[in-house]
Amino acid sequence: MPSIIEMPELVLEKIIEFSDFKSVLALREVCRDFRNFIENLSDTKLPDSKFEAITLCTFNKHRRKSDMFLTYEEEYGFRRQFYSVMEKSRSINGKTTILENSNIVDVAVQDLETVLKFQKSDLECLSFHFGDFQHHNNSLIHTLPDKLTTMLGKLNRRIKTKEFSLKVNHQSQIVPILRNADPDTLERLSLYSTGDMEIEIDDIVGTEQWKHAESIHCEPYLTNLKMEDVCHFSRISLKTNSVTARDMDTLKKTFLSSSELMRYEFESRNFNEQELSNIWGPAFGFESASHWYFQMKEWQVLDFVVRRELMGRDRRCYCLNFDIIDMEDVPDGAVIHAYNEN
Amino acid sequence: MSSTEQGTSSAAPAEPTTAPESAAAPEVPESFYYVHGKDKVVHKVSAGALQHSALIHGMISNLGYTEEQAKANPFPFENIDGDILQMVVDWCNQHKGKPTPPEDTNLPKQKEKLFDLVLAVNYLEIKELLTYCCKQVAMMVKGKSPEEIREIWMIPTDAEDEAAEKEAKKRAGKEAAGETAAAAGDAK
Structure with a gap:
């Protein structure tokens, strides 16, 4: 019997093409040859994961075992993975894997990268929520915004999402991440912050994403707010120092x-x-x-x-x-x- | 015998080169070609049915065989098992000149046969049938875990694979050593 691994590339590509996202994730784990083959495939040949929402979120307080989680939601149900920097572990469905030699922040960002590689249809919502990092004993979590920005930049394509929800603990995190949303798909932009933060919006209003979005929801107080920068939105919900x-x-x-x-x-x-x-x-x-x-x-x-x-x-x-x-x-x-x- | 026929064919006028086109025009009599697999059983297939195979279509479109020449020169596909070639021929006949349906449920259920069929169809470049086959192979492992996939597709784990490789190397090494020993013995 011919081995499936020895099938010509065109055949393997076609098999992958007819597999769904979950099958391809399982195939990656089958053996090294399959993993390499899938890693080297161009994004266009991978099946669409058809997720509706993707969230990467860090927990605010360190009383929990895990520091952050990654969620992907489908039409019916969702899947959530927890990551613990201290324990060096990842948990899926209550099953915890210790990744002794790995940087857990890198693991989470890589997992997100894999999911984004498979996402072809427009997302309803993409959320990146950073909590207050000061409560974390481990300094590794502080590197998350930078690592996320680097990964998104390397994707070489903007993420198609109707809503982009961003929670930051520093103003400098907004624009580098926001830039990776596809402006033509973006309809709703939501900005949150830890605590009562004030944000100067000069560089944010200059982005294509701000200019193309139809609705804005902003929790931090905006300074330097000019009406000409917001009157293109059909819905506005924001806070400011003075109008x-x-x-x-x-x-x-x-x-x-x-x-x-x-x-x-x-x-x-x-x-x-x-x-x-x-x-x-x-x-x-x-x-x-x-x-x-x-x-x-x-x-x-x-x-x-x-x-x-x-x-x-x-x-x-x-x-x-x-x-x-x-x-x-x-x-x-x-x-x-x-x-x-x- | 075939060489003499081939000789006459090259000397013959180039008039029948349009033969494969006849599939499109029903009033022109259909031309037939012959294929055989590993078991040497010869199948007679119309040019119209063979159009599904880009490989065979490419081969016959420049040949200009007469009926006798075609009969005397069946295409040998020694790399394809007889029963697999039979399946391919049947499929081509069933779908001759017809638009192919979005799905095909008549593919072999046995994975060994399905994998053989995939290889044959890929070699013969039958695009639609390859699509159906690959879809069926993909469906075999839908919703399965990596362990289950390994079992269904009979894939060794990386560790087993390495062990087998090591074993093979060892054996090769031993054989080589045996040979050199024998050679040394011969020299003496």
Whole structure:
């Protein structure tokens, strides 16, 4: 009987082509010859792993056995692998393998690389979440962002994902990683940080990814925020140190002139409501918030709300929202400003 | 006998070179060729059916054999077992001039036969059949663990492989030593 290993390359390539991702992962473990053959195959000849979401995440506190995990989600179910820097181990389905001579951060990054090599269809979500590294006794985990950036750069192609979710513990980690998302596929960008971090957005707003995304969700406080850098988004949810009444007026005009915008939410540490009244006229007080209503097309009304909220014991902030509502939801007695006013 | 026939064929006018094209035009009588495998059993196959094999199609398109010449010069495929060649011929006949279906469920279930068929089909360059075969080989191990795959495809582990290699080397070394000893004995 002919041995499958001795089959011509074209035949082996075809067999791989008809195998699914899990089979190919198993084939890599069968023997050295198969592993080498698969490693040397170009990405285009590998089957599509068809994952919906991929996450690489580090744990915040070191009370757990593992320091990070890698998850790939399919339509039905998911697979999660845990990595422990201290134990030098990887656990899959409760089965732990000790990798005595390996750098565990490298192992995790390599595993991610393998998964990304097989991913051809667009991901729904790609997440890289770094916790607070200060809680980790082992310094190896600190090298993860750099190693991840290097690996993504070497892939030589941008990752097609509709949502990119990034949690960082330092501003410098954002742009080098974000650059590896395919701007044409990217729809939603989510940024998180450990603690109350402030981020200067000058270099982030310059990326293609920022410019192409349709929605932005940003938890860290953004400094140097300019309205022209965000008004292309159809959905915004972000925090900033300060916005002006002029900024809100610019956004209102953008909203009224475009049919694409859906909802803007700002949380600002500072805001002067009086200035806004000077431009738009007095607000309508409703449900402990100040509202301004602007007529849009047909039965649609733009509802701008300012609400002062207490965040924690002594921190106040302003929540400023633009929302499109139905004409019939405007409370009685409220003035609806005409379409072309201002 | 075949050499004389070949001689006449080269001297004959070049008019029948268009013969393989006849498959496309039904009014022209179909031409046939002959193939045999390791068991020397000769199969008569139409040029239309043989079009599936890029290798044979390439061979016959420039030959311009007459019926007699073709009969006297069957293509020898000594590297293909008789029963495997029979399978290939049957498949080509069944799918002559027809668009191939997306799947083929009539492939051998026995893995030894399937692997032999893969090699034969790859050699004869029958693209569609190779696709079906490779798909079936891939399906054999779908959802299986590395250990199970090793068993199904009968692949030795790296350790077994190394041990076998060592053993083979050792044996070769011994044989060589034996030979030199014998040679030395002869010299004496």
